[in-house]
Amino acid sequence: MTSSYANAHRLFLQASMSERFFTETKAIEMYKKAYLANNVRRPTETFQEFIASINQKLNTIDMEIRKSHDETDGTPVWALVNTNGDEISKLVTEYTAVEISYFKHLIELIVTADYEEFSVSSITALREASKLKTSITKSAAESLLQKFVEDKWLILSKNGKYSLSQRAILELQVYLKETYEDNLIECTLCYDIITKGQRCDVQQCKSRFHHHCSRNYFASQTEKVCPSCKIAWKESNVIGEDNNNKSKGGSSRRKNKRATAVTREGDEEEEEEEEIEEVVAEEEDERDY
Amino acid sequence: MSSRSRRNRNINYDSEEEEAGPSKRTRGRQNNTETSRPVKRSRREPVESSDSSDSSQEELNIQSSSLADKTVKKMSTEELDRKVKEVVRLALACELRKVPLRREEVVRKVLADHSRAFPVVLSKAREKLSDIFGMDLVEMPTKEKPTSARRRVTKKENASAKSFMLRNTLPKKLREVNLINWDKNQELEKMGLLTVILSLIHVNGRILSDDQLNHYFRRLRLGDEPLNTTKLIATFIKQGYLNKQKVTAIENSRTSEKDPVEYRWGPRAKIEFSESSICDFIKGVYGDDALPDLPKQIERASGLEFKM
Known part of the structure; x- marks a missing residue:
């Protein structure tokens, strides 16, 4: 079984706890150092086996060291994540309650953004700060946003738009999937959450690829077509910020952005209405097509 | 028993007398609790030295006796897990x-x-933490006079005022491997300042007054920049690295009159740092100038009888 579980694993795990989120290069370096520190020149387990041993242990306390790829450049990354979104794991954060509430509002704005933009402008983000139950000042919100970026929870683009970082997608996966089941979409190739990538030209087609997944996939294909509808694939059709889905008449995914998880408690009716709205919108789209 | 710790105890007594009422620490009531339910009895006595882990280990063994076992038997294995x-x-x-x-x-x-x-749950959690992470869950020592914040907790019941923290149990050699990331949130600078403060407390007979500390800060040119020392000290106190204590009348007769508060090592410091690590740190500061009898000097400066 896990007889090979030793201090090298524990050391690696302690390092992961202090890093939380790291590139694969760093992970492999940590793995080698962890063995060296224990005077083991030749690791007894390969990197994959090593992680598997750790995960077997972590599994018993609903945690995991999980791999993903950075959406912007495809870099393999690892993170120590909670696999259940219970109350206790929500405590695992160095932010205050108000700061977390602001962050949740930002997540909502990002995830529910129209036209699969999955981003929010800094102006909207700042305006949101005053809508909190315990509102925070603009300057406080500004420095908080900066901290979210520094701590690698959010990414700030050149055009001043905030989007979810890979760390947020990885670590908050459970929360995101539970709260925004209807808004999140998955990459058709790797099944991970996708907030930046490419989409099929056909409005109704569900094909969405990460940039790196797309590169890998088409490298082995003779034709550059959507695997499901066989229409020519255009890499310029993107999801994420500043895409051209709006001009193409893509559907606005939420008419009333304000009524979801953060403020959701107790108004299920409203939610139902929205769902109906969405269905109607989709039907309209189909007719257009 | 050292003269200092005797004095401390006297202070404890005195301040407790002053504050009769529900918030009174129960040193005097201890005899009553001894005879009550086993869970209660195992409440920790105010510890004389800071070797918390051993005594808490013993305590756990005593605790996991009859009543606890019965309760555990009522739970299914899944529930316990x-x-x-x-x-x-x-x-x-x-x-x-x-x-x-x-x-x-x-x-x-x-x-x-x-x-x-x-x-029972605690000892199983300790096993798990030790197996997976190489960390132990240890009880924090409560030797010092409680701060006002703690007193509020002790109001209810002393057993529930117990608190625990994790201690790294990997061999020292491994802990010093440069794998753990200290960079975020100025953590390295903060820990550096903390080590300096703990060293200063240590070589001043394990107590440092507010005035003395500020004097050292001025000499080190530490103020609100680059680290906000006032805020950081408050954080260290909250995290349990430092204990801040108002000087009582008895103590005042010895020290100068304008020393309103003094600092000691807090429970977390006693667990995370050790006398020898502080000694090594001071030796490191002296570098090649360190005299061979430096460890002895440090020992003398700290007062002999304190054992880690």
Whole structure:
């Protein structure tokens, strides 16, 4: 079984706890150092086996060291994540309650953004700060946003738009999937959450690829077509910020952005209405097509 | 027993007398609790030295006796496993924020109706933490006179005022491997300042007055920049690295009159740092100028009888 579980694993795990989120290069370096520190020149387990041993242990306390790829450049990354979104794991954060509430509002704005933009402008983000139950000042919100970026929870683009970082997608996966089941979409190739990538030209087609997944996939294909509808694939059709889905008449995914998880408690009716709205919108789209 | 710790105890007594009423620490009531239920009896006596882990280990063994066992038997294996898992997760969460894991919190958030299973769940959680992470869950020493914040907790019941923290149990050699990331949030600078403060307390007979500390800060040219020392000290106190204590009348006769507060090592410092690590740090500061009898000097400056 896990007889090979030793201090090298524990050391690696302690390092992961202090890093939380790291590139694969760093992970492999940590793995080698962890063995060296224990005077083991030749690791007894390969990197994959090593992680598997750790995960077997972590599994018993609903945690995991999980791999993903950075959406912007495809870099393999690892993170120590909670696999259940219970109350206790929500405590695992160095932010205050108000700061977390602001962050949740930002997540909502990002995830529910129209036209699969999955981003929010800094102006909207700042305006949101005053809508909190315990509102925070603009300057406080500004420095908080900066901290979210520094701590690698959010990414700030050149055009001043905030989007979810890979760390947020990885670590908050459970929360995101539970709260925004209807808004999140998955990459058709790797099944991970996708907030930046490419989409099929056909409005109704569900094909969405990460940039790196797309590169890998088409490298082995003779034709550059959507695997499901066989229409020519255009890499310029993107999801994420500043895409051209709006001009193409893509559907606005939420008419009333304000009524979801953060403020959701107790108004299920409203939610139902929205769902109906969405269905109607989709039907309209189909007719257009 | 050292003269200093005798004095401290006197201070404790005195301040308790002054504050009769519900917040009174129960040193005097201890005899009553001795005879009551086993869970209560195992409440920690004010410890004389800071070797918390050994005594808490012993205590655990005593605690996991009849009543606790009965309660545990009522729980299914799955339920017990789940509670152990939740305690482990809670301990990790607390450690990340460097706040103590309080017994009361464990009971409220995890155990609910099974509060008597605490010793069993705790010892299983310790096994798990040690196996997976190489860390032990140890009780924080409560030797010092409680701060006002702590007193509020002790009001209810002393057993529930117990608090715990994680201690790295990997061999020292491994802990010093440069794998753990200290860079974020100026952590390295903060720990550096803390080490300096702890060293200063140590070589000043393990007590440092507010005035003395500020004097050292001025000499080190530390103020609000680059680290806000006032705020940081407040953080260190909150995290349990430092103990801040008002000087009582007795103490005042010895020291100058304008020394309103003094600092000692807090419970977390006693667990995370050791006398020898501070000694090594001071030696490092002296570098090649260190005289061979420096360790002796440090020992003398700290007062001899304190054992880590």
